[in-house]
Amino acid sequence: MAPILQIKNLRKTYEGGFEALKGVSLDIEEGEIIALLGPNGAGKTTLISTLCGITIPTSGNATVGGFDIQRDFRAARNLIGLVPQEIALEQFETVGNAVRLTRGLFGKRRDDAHIDKVLGQLSLLDKKGVRTMALSGGMKRRVLIAKALSHDPRVLFLDEPTAGVDVSLRKEMWEVVAELKRDGVTIILTTHYLEEAEAIADRIAVINKGEILLVEETDKLMQRLGKKQLIVDLRDPLAEIPAALAGFDLALGAEGRCLIYTYDTQSERTGITRLLSELAATGINLRDLSTRQDSLEEIFVGLVREDAA
Amino acid sequence: MNVIAIWSIYRYEMARFFRTILQSFISPVISTSLYFVVFGTAIGSRIQEVEGVSYGAFIVPGLIMLSVMMQSISNASFAIYFPKFIGTIYEILSAPVNFLEVVVGYVGAAATKSLFIGLVILGTASLFVDLSIAHPLAMLAFLVLTCISFALMGFIIGIWAKNFEQLQLVPMLIVTPLVFLGGAFYSTSMLPPVWQTVTLFNPVVYLISGFRWAFFEQADVPVGLSLLAIAGFTALCLGVIWWIFRSGWRLRD
Ligand SMILES: Nc1ncnc2c1ncn2[C@@H]1O[C@H](COP(=O)(O)OP(=O)(O)OP(=O)(O)O)[C@@H](O)[C@H]1O
Ligand SMILES: [Mg+2]
Numbered sequence: 342m343a344p345i346l347q348i349k350n351l352r353k354t355y356e357g358g359f360e361a362l363k364g365v366s367l368d369i370e371e372g373e374i375i376a377l378l379g380p381n382g383a384g385k386t387t388l389i390s391t392l393c394g395i396t397i398p399t400s401g402n403a404t405v406g407g408f409d410i411q412r413d414f415r416a417a418r419n420l421i422g423l424v425p426q427e428i429a430l431e432q433f434e435t436v437g438n439a440v441r442l443t444r445g446l447f448g449k450r451r452d453d454a455h456i457d458k459v460l461g462q463l464s465l466l467d468k469k470g471v472r473t474m475a476l477s478g479g480m481k482r483r484v485l486i487a488k489a490l491s492h493d494p495r496v497l498f499l500d501e502p503t504a505g506v507d508v509s510l511r512k513e514m515w516e517v518v519a520e521l522k523r524d525g526v527t528i529i530l531t532t533h534y535l536e537e538a539e540a541i542a543d544r545i546a547v548i549n550k551g552e553i554l555l556v557e558e559t560d561k562l563m564q565r566l567g568k569k570q571l572i573v574d575l576r577d578p579l580a581e582i583p584a585a586l587a588g589f590d591l592a593l594g595a596e597g598r599c600l601i602y603t604y605d606t607q608s609e610r611t612g613i614t615r616l617l618s619e620l621a622a623t624g625i626n627l628r629d630l631s632t633r634q635d636s637l638e639e640i641f642v643g644l645v646r647e648d649a650a
Numbered sequence: 651m652n653v654i655a656i657w658s659i660y661r662y663e664m665a666r667f668f669r670t671i672l673q674s675f676i677s678p679v680i681s682t683s684l685y686f687v688v689f690g691t692a693i694g695s696r697i698q699e700v701e702g703v704s705y706g707a708f709i710v711p712g713l714i715m716l717s718v719m720m721q722s723i724s725n726a727s728f729a730i731y732f733p734k735f736i737g738t739i740y741e742i743l744s745a746p747v748n749f750l751e752v753v754v755g756y757v758g759a760a761a762t763k764s765l766f767i768g769l770v771i772l773g774t775a776s777l778f779v780d781l782s783i784a785h786p787l788a789m790l791a792f793l794v795l796t797c798i799s800f801a802l803m804g805f806i807i808g809i810w811a812k813n814f815e816q817l818q819l820v821p822m823l824i825v826t827p828l829v830f831l832g833g834a835f836y837s838t839s840m841l842p843p844v845w846q847t848v849t850l851f852n853p854v855v856y857l858i859s860g861f862r863w864a865f866f867e868q869a870d871v872p873v874g875l876s877l878l879a880i881a882g883f884t885a886l887c888l889g890v891i892w893w894i895f896r897s898g899w900r901l902r903d
Contacts, residue, residue: 356903393744397898415652418746429737438665445658446745488741 343407344368345420345496345527346392351401353384353391353551361387363551364401371495374518374528376538376559379548385531386426388548389498393423405496419447422494426501426531428481432474436465436484439473440491447492459490463517479510486517497521499530503537515541539563564605570633571602571613576626585623589616606634655747659755660762663729667763678717678767682774685713689835700837703866706779711862712834713775718768718793719800719829719854723821726760726804731811734901743902749895753888757805761797768793781865788873789864795880796857802887809891809900828854838870853879 346369353362361384369375377385390396392403394414403410408417430439440456460466463483468476473484482502489497499518503511518528518541532538538545539559546556555562578597589612592601604611620627667674689709700708733739742752775781783789811817832854838846849855850871860876863869869876894901 393740395740395743395902397902415746415748418744421744423740423744425737425740427737429740431733431736431738433666433669438662442658442662443741443745445661446655446741446747448652448654448746450654 342371345371346403346405346529348388348392348403349401351388351391351403352399353387353396354399361551362391362398365548365551365553367546367553367556369527369529371527372522372525373543374522374530374541375544375546375556376542377529377531377546377548378533378535378538379531380533382550383548384551385548386500387551389423389500389529389531393421393498394418419492420495422489422492422497424482424485424489424497424499424502426504428478428485430473430481430484433472435470435472436460436476436487437469439484440487443488444491449492455493456487456491459487462490462520463487464513479506482506490521494526496527496529499528501531501533503532511537535566564607567605567607568603568634569606571604571616572631572633573600573602573620573627574629574631575599576628579625583623583625586616586619589619652747652751655745656751656755656758659742659752660759663756663759664762667759674763674767675770678770679774681717682713682771683778685709686775686778693835700840701866701868703868704779707781708837708862708866709835710772710775710779710781711865712858714768714771714793715796715854715858715861716829716834717771718764718796719825719857720821721764721767722760722797722800723804723807723825725763726757726801727808727811727817727821728804729756729760730805730808731817734809739901749892752895753802753805753891757798757801760801760804761794764797764801765794768797783865784867785864789861792857792861792864792876792880795884796861799880799884799887802884802891806887806890806894809894812900828852829858833858833870837868853883856880 346367348365348367351362351365352360354360365384365388377388379385387396391398392405392410394410398411405417406420408420410417434442437456437460440460441451444456445451457466457469460469463486465480465483465487468480468484473481476484482505486499486502502518503514506514518530521528530542542559544556544558545562547554557565572594575598579593579600580597582591582593582600586600590603592603593599594601602613602616604613686706689705693705697705699705730739733742772781807817807820811819831849832852833849834854838849838855838859841849856871856876856879859870860873860880863873863876893899
């Protein structure tokens with residue numbers, strides 16, 4: 342099946358010449374949850390805004406459900422729900438009216454039963470007649486989600502859905518996302534936190550300075566991040582790894598002065614004890630031991646280097 | 651055509667109006683009464699008649715036009731500036747609607763409000779002076795067209811404005827003088843010839859003249875020309891808004 346969202350070489354240069362998106366390409370499959378992970382100013386919001394029609398791309402194109410976001414903007418946008426990063430609500434309007442307006446804008450007939458269902462899903466049903474100014478920040482964010490869901494979108498953009506939301510509510514939000522996924526909604530969310538992406542996303546796209554650095558299944562990325570290295574400094578340099586140690590994931594360091602053992606912190610047995618006793622058995626003298634872990638940043642740096650090479 | 655979207659915007663905007671319906675009703679009643687006290691009594695005691703119409707009645711069309719133009723501009727400019735200001739504009743921009751649907755919704759609501767106010771003023775004025783309307787349908791047509799065209803202009807101002815000062819600037823600096831110099835309270839034939847020629851460059855003259863013709867069958871410029879002017883102005887505003895939405899100017903940057 343064709344991806345529900347296809348982004349091809351999308352670029353956005355803001356007025357004033359700042360290039361916020363430097364040719365982003367990404368395919369997103371129907372029904373998956375993808376997290377856009379990146380630091381402040383990476384271009385996450387710009388990417389979402391461009392796909393939703395809030396800003397006009399400078400070049401490149403994208404399709405939603407096969408519809409071009411510019412040429413077939415109606416058909417494309419009909420499929421999309423958007424929860425913006427900044428809370429924007431009219432203070433004097435009631436929750437019910439705010440949600441009703443969005444549904445109407447998407448050309449759907451008024452349907453109070455459906456709106457009640459969405460509000461219920463977000464624990465907002467008792468707030469239906471309340472003016473939005475009387476809501477807490479977390480509730481306001483949920484109103485924005487209710488608005489975005491009011492017209493049954495197939496693709497939902499959540500721009501930092503858990504910013505400023507407390508821990509218990511954050512879990513609740515993840516629940517909502519999981520439930521939407523069960524209904525087959527495709528979800529694109531942004532976050533600064535790897536843990537959040539890990540908790541809910543099927544895939545993670547790392548974005549920085551307007552470029553996607555990597556897109557990987559969450560499990561694989563976490564495995565890569567879960568790898569740790571034990572560095573064994575040797576008293577006497579080795580020419581090669583002794584045959585007795587062939588069973589270990591070992592590499593020989595610079596000038597044979599150290600052995601680098603890569604292991605998985607998340608597996609039950611790291612193999613360190615066994616390695617050390619094998620080393621002693623083969624008569625190799627140790628000078629020092631240290632460990633090292635690739636952080637997300639190091640993976641970025643590695644990627645950028647690969648790019649440059 | 652996304653008719654439901656148009657209707658949703660229209661209803662949402664009108665709801666704001668109905669929340670403050672009493673204010674919307676009382677303030678034109680009071681201001682109209684004041685105009686009659688000041689203009690009708692003070693000036694009217696010196697100028698009894700203009701071209702066979704009592705001065706009190708003569709100023710009614712101008713008075714209605716003045717309010718309707720100002721109201722249309724401020725209603726429509728605020729209606730689109732406000733969502734830009736508080737950020738809810740994202741909803742409009744990401745909805746499956748084209749520029750015409752957005753405009754019909756917002757401008758339609760703004761024009762409805764000012765039409766309401768125009769009619770309230772007309773009703774109030776008829777309490778003070780004897781009014782006979784020679785061509786009621788033409789009167790209504792001119793009124794509605796003015797509401798729409800000035801609401802369109804207000805819509806452009808609302809998109810253009812970057813702050814509240816700018817929002818007030820155009821109505822104050824450009825529209826008020828044009829209306830006051832547009833024959834709202836006098837016939838341009840009362841001016842020296844040079845100024846009569848100058849006023850022909852004031853678009854508001856054509857609107858007020860046509861509107862007054864619908865009341866008293868007397869006009870400063872031919873009625874056909876008035877209609878042409880208002881149609882041209884409406885088309886111009888629509889063209890500008892079409893360009894704004896196409897280019898994204900001040901909306902999608
Ligand atoms: N309207 C604008 N005009 C000019 N530059 C902009 C505009 N909006 C964003 N930018 C710039 O584009 C870059 C990307 O911004 P964007 O909001 O997309 O980042 P982000 O990844 O969403 O960041 P955050 O995590 O802080 O929300 C930033 O450097 C920002 O300054
Ligand atoms: Mg952002």
